[in-house]
Amino acid sequence: MTAPAVPERHPTAAVIQTRGLVKQFRRVTALSDCDVTVPEGRICALIGPNGAGKTTLLRLLSGLARPTAGEMRVLDGPPRQDPVFLSEVGYLAQEIPLYRRFTAEEHISIGAHLNRRWDPTSVRDRLTSLHIPLDRAAGSLSGGQRAQLALSLTLAKKPRLVLLDEPVAALDPLARRHFLATMADAVAADGITVVLSSHLLADLERVVDYLILLSASQVQLCGDIDTLLAEHRVLVGPRKDPAAIAKTHTIVQAVHTARQTTLLVRGNAPVIDPAWESSEAGLEEMVLAYMGQDASPEISHLTTVGDEQ
Amino acid sequence: MTWLTWRQYRTQFGVGTAILAALCLLLLLTGLQLFSHYHTIITECASNAGNGPSDQNCSTGGGLFSGGPTVGYVSLVVLAVPVLAGLFLGAPMVAAELEAGTTRFAWMQGITRMRWLAVKAGWLLLAAAAWGGVLAALTTWWAGPTNAEHGSEFYPGRFDVLYLVPVAYAVFAMALGICAGALIRRTVPAMAVTLGGFIGVRVAVTLWLRPHYVSAVTIVRNLPAQIQLTGSFWQISTGTRNPAGQLISGGDGGPGAFGVPVSSLPRACAGLADPSGDVTPSCRAALTGFRSFVTYQPASRFWTFQGIETGVFVVLAAILLTVTAVVLIRRDA
Numbered sequence: 001m002t003a004p005a006v007p008e009r010h011p012t013a014a015v016i017q018t019r020g021l022v023k024q025f026r027r028v029t030a031l032s033d034c035d036v037t038v039p040e041g042r043i044c045a046l047i048g049p050n051g052a053g054k055t056t057l058l059r060l061l062s063g064l065a066r067p068t069a070g071e072m073r074v075l076d077g078p079p080r081q082d083p084v085f086l087s088e089v090g091y092l093a094q095e096i097p098l099y100r101r102f103t104a105e106e107h108i109s110i111g112a113h114l115n116r117r118w119d120p121t122s123v124r125d126r127l128t129s130l131h132i133p134l135d136r137a138a139g140s141l142s143g144g145q146r147a148q149l150a151l152s153l154t155l156a157k158k159p160r161l162v163l164l165d166e167p168v169a170a171l172d173p174l175a176r177r178h179f180l181a182t183m184a185d186a187v188a189a190d191g192i193t194v195v196l197s198s199h200l201l202a203d204l205e206r207v208v209d210y211l212i213l214l215s216a217s218q219v220q221l222c223g224d225i226d227t228l229l230a231e232h233r234v235l236v237g238p239r240k241d242p243a244a245i246a247k248t249h250t251i252v253q254a255v256h257t258a259r260q261t262t263l264l265v266r267g268n269a270p271v272i273d274p275a276w277e278s279s280e281a282g283l284e285e286m287v288l289a290y291m292g293q294d295a296s297p298e299i300s301h302l303t304t305v306g307d308e309q
Numbered sequence: 310m311t312w313l314t315w316r317q318y319r320t321q322f323g324v325g326t327a328i329l330a331a332l333c334l335l336l337l338l339t340g341l342q343l344f345s346h347y348h349t350i351i352t353e354c355a356s357n358a359g360n361g362p363s364d365q366n367c368s369t370g371g372g373l374f375s376g377g378p379t380v381g382y383v384s385l386v387v388l389a390v391p392v393l394a395g396l397f398l399g400a401p402m403v404a405a406e407l408e409a410g411t412t413r414f415a416w417m418q419g420i421t422r423m424r425w426l427a428v429k430a431g432w433l434l435l436a437a438a439a440w441g442g443v444l445a446a447l448t449t450w451w452a453g454p455t456n457a458e459h460g461s462e463f464y465p466g467r468f469d470v471l472y473l474v475p476v477a478y479a480v481f482a483m484a485l486g487i488c489a490g491a492l493i494r495r496t497v498p499a500m501a502v503t504l505g506g507f508i509g510v511r512v513a514v515t516l517w518l519r520p521h522y523v524s525a526v527t528i529v530r531n532l533p534a535q536i537q538l539t540g541s542f543w544q545i546s547t548g549t550r551n552p553a554g555q556l557i558s559g560g561d562g563g564p565g566a567f568g569v570p571v572s573s574l575p576r577a578c579a580g581l582a583d584p585s586g587d588v589t590p591s592c593r594a595a596l597t598g599f600r601s602f603v604t605y606q607p608a609s610r611f612w613t614f615q616g617i618e619t620g621v622f623v624v625l626a627a628i629l630l631t632v633t634a635v636v637l638i639r640r641d642a
Contacts, residue, residue, distance in 0.1 A: 064413060065641035081638065087419035097410035099317075106316065113312045114418035150414075157419065 014073070015040045015161050015193040016061060021070035023056050029217050030056040034070065036212050036222045038195060043187055045204045046197035048214035049291055054197040055094060057214065058163045061195070062091035075161060087116050090159035094166045096150045100139030104149050107138065108156070115157050123152040126182060144175035151179060155186045162186075164196040168203050180207050201287050213290050220290040225283065232281040235263040235271060244273060253289035264289040310420060310428035321398055322436065329440060332390065333447055339383060340451035347454035387448045387470040391478035392507045394437045399486020400499040402429060403637070407494045412642050422637050430630060434483050441479030445472060456541070463543035463611050465515050473615045477622035482507050484626035488633045514621060520545050522617045525604045532599040540608040552598025574599070 014037045021034035031053040038044045046054050059065040060072065063079030063086075072078055075088055098107060104127055108120045127134060132145045141149065147170060154162060164183070168176045184207050187194055195212075198204055211228060213221035221228060232252070235245065239261045242254055249267035264281060271278050315322075403426075406412045416422050448470045456462040462471055469475070485506050489499040525545050530536050532549070551557050575595035606614065 059641065062417060064416065066639075081421045081423070083419050083421060086417065086421065089417070091413070091417045093410060093413040095410045095413075097412075097414040099411055099414075100409070102316070110313050110316075110415075111418065114310065114415075114420050116419050153414075 013040055014038060015075060016195070017073040018061075019071045021057075021060065021072060022068045023053075023060060023065065024068040031060070031214075032217045034214075034219050036219055038193060038210060038212070040193055041187075041191055042193055042210040042224075043184070043208045044193070044195045044210035044212060045201060045208040046195055046212045046214065047201050047204075047287060047291075048197075048199065050199055052199075052214040053217045054199075054214055055165055057212075058091070058165050058195065058197060062089055062163050064091070083116065087157060088160045090154040090157050090162040092150050092154045092162075092164045092167060094169070096143075096146050096170070098138040098146055098150055101137050103137055104132065104134040104141075107149065107153055108134075111153055111156055117158045119156045119158055123149075123156045126152045130178060143170040144172065144179075147171055147175070147179060148182065151182060155183075158190065160192055162192055162194045162196075164194065166197055166199075168198065176203065180204070183207065201284060205283065211287075213287060215291050221286075229281060229283060229286065231268060232264060232266050232286050233271075234279050234281050234285065235265060235276040236279070237261055237263075237273075237276040240275075245271070245276070252286075253292060310425060311432065313415075314429050314432045318398065318433070318436075325394065325398070325436070325440065328393075329443060332386065332444065335386075336383065336447045336451045340447075343451070343454050383448075383451070384466060384470060387444060387475070388466070390444055391437075391441050391475050392482045392504060394433075394440045394479055395482025395484075395486035395503050395507065396500050398433050398436065399483040400490045400503045401496045402433060402487050402490055403633070404490030404494055404496040404499045407490075407642075408496060416642055423634065426634055426637055430484075430487055430633070433487070434480055434626075437479040437483035438476050441476040444479075445470070445475035448475070460539075460541040460608075463541050463606065463608060463614070465519070468543075468611075468614070468618075469511075469515070471615075473619045474622070477619040477626075478507075478511065481510070481622040481626045481629075484629040484633075485510075488629040488636075491633045491636045510625070514618070518621070519614065519618060520606070522614055523606070523610055525606055527602055527604045529600050529602045532596040532601060536601060536603050538603065538605065541611060542608045543606040545604045545606065547601070547603045549599060549601045 016036065016038040018034055018036050021031060022029070023031040034053075034057065036057075046057065048054050056065070060067050061074050061079060063074075063081065075085065077085070079085060079089070099110075102110070104123070108123050111123075112118045112120060124134065127149060130145075130148055132141065132148060138146060138149065147167060151164070151167065154164075162183075167183075168179055171179055183194060183196075186192065196204060196208075201211075209225055211221060211223065211225050212219065233249075235242075237260065239256055239259055242251055242261060242263055245251060245263060245265060248269040248271075249265035251263055251265050253264045255262045263276075264286065403412075406415065415425060449472055452462070452467065452471060456467070456471075461467050469478075482503065486499065486503040489502040489506065490496065493499045493502060528536055528538075536547075538544075548556050575592065577589070577591040577595040
């Protein structure tokens with residue numbers, strides 16, 4: 001715990017591993033029985049409707065909050081308040097916390113005073129290239145500029161793991177692209193692991209290769225996106241009871257119209273009944289099927305209406 | 310961390326220093342006036358010394374300090390000042406950062422929350438001690454003539470603004486502010502609790518704890534003998550009891566004789582309405598069993614009491630800071 005960690009000791013080691021993680025706030029269960037694994041070097045989307053427990057999970061992983069029950073390993077051990085762990089995890093909260101009256105340059109100085117590793121040049125270069133002034137109070141910057149500043153500061157720690165909570169929610173589409181490009185550059189350059197949350201996958205689809213799907217405080221999916229897609233198929237056939245399919249596949253979602261039935265199923269067993277037409281599942285399709293699965297009407301409404309700006 | 314603390318509080322430190330400077334100026338101006346007045350009177354008395362000791366001005370200092378408005382107001386200001394640092398620097402220290410969400414920034418840098426708390430609280434406590442110290446030093450100087458005249462520095466209200474204790478009060482107020490902010494997590498309610506808590510604890514300690522730091526001394530005399538005490542002692546209670554042991558009067562002065570209304574004394578002493586009148590033999594006999602008493606803390610204990618009072622508030626501050634540390638480490642950010 002005192003020796004500096006050697007980054008590529010286990011190339012395939014999980015950077016995040018949780019087992020039976022539970023977080024309870026008084027009577028509300030924010031996260032229940034959460035098992036997730038994220039291998040090193042991945043960009044992981046943490047997707048789920050509002051209130052699914054995304055923020056809670058990220059706070060637990062960052063060590064800012066403590067779990068009610070369960071175990072976690074983040075990097076080399078449980079999240080803890082020690083300088084080694086703190087210097088290797090970068091966390092950006094949803095509200096983009098910055099000192100309103102401090103300039104970007106002053107934030108860079110704070111980082112320099114509080115961190116062992118610190119790369120001020122990267123922050124200055126990035127902000128300059130985005131035409132964000134270094135000498136203005138953070139409170140007077142636009143939401144997008146603040147998010148860029150906060151992300152740059154998070155990355156300047158040179159962390160091995162970066163946790164970003166709804167980083168693009170406050171950004172317009174152009175700023176969103178800049179932000180994700182900034183992040184993707186950093187990942188490519190330093191081989192870090194990133195978990196970023198959103199309630200819409202479309203926001204992140206272009207940069208992520210790993211997925212955790214939370215819904216109603218439960219983990220619905222966790223894995224490599226390509227692997228997950230290969231495990232799911234869409235079956236379309238005349239309207240009928242899908243009981244026969246349920247014997248060989250897990251039916252995630254069944255949609256019935258007057259004449260036909262559309263199923264999203266998990267499992268690679270062959271479909272023998274020729275009445276079903278089988279096709280590959282799209283990412284959006286799969287995610288929406290899981291989100292709608294046991295969500296309340298209110299929540300599914302939110303997920304289909306989309307990102308409220 | 311020191312840099313961040315300085316950067317975050319430089320405005321407040323500036324304002325605090327300005328307020329302190331203004332208070333110092335006020336004390337300096339009124340203090341110099343008091344000193345010159347006092348010395349004039351002393352000189353006058355010395356030159357009149359041969360004319361007899363009955364000069365009223367010489368025994369009361371011309372009434373200059375007895376209840377003069379300047380003395381009263383300045384004492385009030387100096388009593389209230391230690392809490393200010395706790396209110397405006399202490400209460401927001403954790404609470405304002407929690408409200409702004411910046412703890413989620415600060416606590417994810419490469420230092421632990423313990424370190425964050427220790428450095429920040431450390432500097433603020435130091436600032437509070439300096440704030441209380443400068444003020445105490447000046448007030449002690451300022452109160453020199455009044456203390457010399459009245460010997461009242463052991464009395465509540467005066468004891469509290471002199472020497473060491475204001476430093477301890479300021480440190481306690483700061484710790485109280487920090488702790489209230491960490492527990493309540495909102496600045497304005499934390500400030501209210503700090504103010505209420507400070508006043509409550511100060512009053513409670515002054516009224517119920519301080520008189521018992523060391524057991525008080527009680528002197529009892531048979532009437533008509535009088536108790537004469539000199540020096541800066543702290544009189545806690547005084548009165549006269551009749552032969553049955555009942556308190557027939559409390560407090561000082563009052564009409565009659567021996568601090569007791571004549572109606573409460575034996576009939577033989579009725580002639581004593583004139584306080585300077587001699588006690589007749591019949592009255593003297595009738596007074597057998599009447600006792601006057603004074604319960605007090607002797608002047609020699611002044612420094613012991615300053616030390617104990619300082620200790621009490623420093624220990625309270627330490628407890629509050631420990632609570633703060635535990636809360637910050639255990640609670641979710």
